[in-house]
Amino acid sequence: MGEMTGPDDPRPPRRNPAAGFRVFEGEATIVLPDGSYIQVLNETGSRIWDLLDGSRGVKAIAAVIAEEYDIAAEAAERDVREFVEELARHRMLERP
Amino acid sequence: MNPYQAMIARRWKAAAPYSALFELTYVCNHACSFCYNCPTGEKELGTEQVFEALRKIADFGVLFLTLSGGEPLCRKDFFAIAAEARRLHFAIRVYTNGYLIDEAVAERLAEEVRPFEMEISLHGARPGTHEALTRVPGSFVNLVAGVRALRKRGIKVLLKTPITKMNMSELREMKVLADDLGAGIHFDPVVTPKDDGDQEPLQMGADEAFLKRWWSDEFLDVREEKVPVRRDDREIAAVCGTGRSGFAVDPYGNIYPCVQWRRKVANILEISSLRDVWKGSPVLAEVRRVAEEIPRTTLKNSDVGEFTAFCAGVAWLQTGDPTRMYPQAELTARIRKKAYLEIRARSDAGEAIGEMANVFEKCGE
Numbered sequence: 001m002g003e004m005t006g007p008d009d010p011r012p013p014r015r016n017p018a019a020g021f022r023v024f025e026g027e028a029t030i031v032l033p034d035g036s037y038i039q040v041l042n043e044t045g046s047r048i049w050d051l052l053d054g055s056r057g058v059k060a061i062a063a064v065i066a067e068e069y070d071i072a073a074e075a076a077e078r079d080v081r082e083f084v085e086e087l088a089r090h091r092m093l094e095r096p
Numbered sequence: 097m098n099p100y101q102a103m104i105a106r107r108w109k110a111a112a113p114y115s116a117l118f119e120l121t122y123v124c125n126h127a128c129s130f131c132y133n134c135p136t137g138e139k140e141l142g143t144e145q146v147f148e149a150l151r152k153i154a155d156f157g158v159l160f161l162t163l164s165g166g167e168p169l170c171r172k173d174f175f176a177i178a179a180e181a182r183r184l185h186f187a188i189r190v191y192t193n194g195y196l197i198d199e200a201v202a203e204r205l206a207e208e209v210r211p212f213e214m215e216i217s218l219h220g221a222r223p224g225t226h227e228a229l230t231r232v233p234g235s236f237v238n239l240v241a242g243v244r245a246l247r248k249r250g251i252k253v254l255l256k257t258p259i260t261k262m263n264m265s266e267l268r269e270m271k272v273l274a275d276d277l278g279a280g281i282h283f284d285p286v287v288t289p290k291d292d293g294d295q296e297p298l299q300m301g302a303d304e305a306f307l308k309r310w311w312s313d314e315f316l317d318v319r320e321e322k323v324p325v326r327r328d329d330r331e332i333a334a335v336c337g338t339g340r341s342g343f344a345v346d347p348y349g350n351i352y353p354c355v356q357w358r359r360k361v362a363n364i365l366e367i368s369s370l371r372d373v374w375k376g377s378p379v380l381a382e383v384r385r386v387a388e389e390i391p392r393t394t395l396k397n398s399d400v401g402e403f404t405a406f407c408a409g410v411a412w413l414q415t416g417d418p419t420r421m422y423p424q425a426e427l428t429a430r431i432r433k434k435a436y437l438e439i440r441a442r443s444d445a446g447e448a449i450g451e452m453a454n455v456f457e458k459c460g461e
Binding site: 017018019020021022023024025027029031032033038039040 | 098099100102103106107112114157158159160182185186187188210211212251252
């Protein structure tokens with residue numbers, strides 16, 4: 001597996017390709033092989049997870065969230081950054 | 097209830113399966129005397145057909161995929177199949193006998209498959225015992241080396257052991273071995289019939305005298321279930337997850353409600369989507385109805401129903417009626433109830449005993 005990324009990494013964050021995941025009723029369930037970590041994300045978290053395909057940076061993802069959920073851009077970026085940080089802490093992201 | 101448990105409960109209620117067991121082949125490099133597989137001689141699915149099946153299973157929303165057999169690593173295209181499963185974002189479990197896992201295979205499993213768990217069958221603590229069941233010299237040594245190679249790479253390993261007359265005196269040694277290897281171990285005191293109903297394997301199962309010892313304090317250190325738990329069918333009425341939380345696919349592409357209850361639902365290559373079959377199948381409708389009926393009738397009418405781990409598939413194989421209580425289930429439940437009542441009496445008398453309120457984890461949960 002490649003090196004894990006964090007929110008301050010200039011490269012776009014990407015889902016850990018070793019993660020198994022599915023979305024059910026808008027909520028993503030994610031299973032990591034390392035330690036069999038399982039996480040269920042809420043609807044917004046699941047949408048961010050969906051956007052973490054390595055093609056967008058945190059700002060671009062926050063812009064999508066701000067528009068779709070009708071929230072201020074600044075607040076969206078702060079929330080997305082925190083969320084991405086948490087995902088990175090749990091080794092759920094990887095550098096592309 | 098944490099968010100994961102809540103998601104599982106919602107999917108059970110909606111009969112939206114999250115797990116599938118895929119028997120990739122019935123070819124095996126072992127000759128276990130109690131193997132439940134019954135190959136028909138039909139042509140097994142080719143690589144592209146397995147890919148097609150995996151895509152349909154993924155499209156259906158299944159998260160957990162168990163690659164099983166026979167021995168799945170006997171397939172020359174195993175790693176191609178596993179790579180496709182990875183591409184489709186399954187959480188992968190591999191059920192194997194471990195015989196083919198050397199350092200190179202373990203490395204490929206770690207790099208290319210990344211299973212969240214490897215389940216490996218262990219039949220004894222010593223080569224002689226294990227190999228008396230597998231009937232393959234060297235299978236014990238290979239298994240142990242394979243587990244070490246997997247653990248070295250951080251892959252979680254669960255050893256699975258059906259308790260038989262041959263290994264029931266080595267359970268503690270097997271636990272020590274598992275601990276030494278850094279693996280978990282699950283002992284199953286129930287041996288099941290073959291898929292075609294042949295009950296010969298039951299002769300190898302642990303006898304009543306041993307089962308009484310198993311549910312006593314004697315095996316508290318190796319038993320996962322410290323206090324025999326009781327059923328709770330109030331939240332989810334179905335006796336188990338058959339046709340509800342998961343399903344099984346055999347090497348010919350036939351879909352079954354679960355690995356044990358082999359009533360054919362359809363062939364995965366002959367359908368355009370699992371979603372349609374799942375909703376419209378009369379077999380699945382019947383299976384789900386029966387699974388909900390069992391707690392209300394069979395178990396309610398039995399004085400040991402609350403302690404019964406009931407498998408409709410085994411009942412069907414043994415009695416021809418999926419709702420009928422079968423001898424193994426009743427005997428085990430009777431012993432478990434007696435053990436529970438003795439422990440409860442000790443608890444009532446002031447002895448500190450945890451886990452008294454735990455309830456059954458349903459099969460398929």
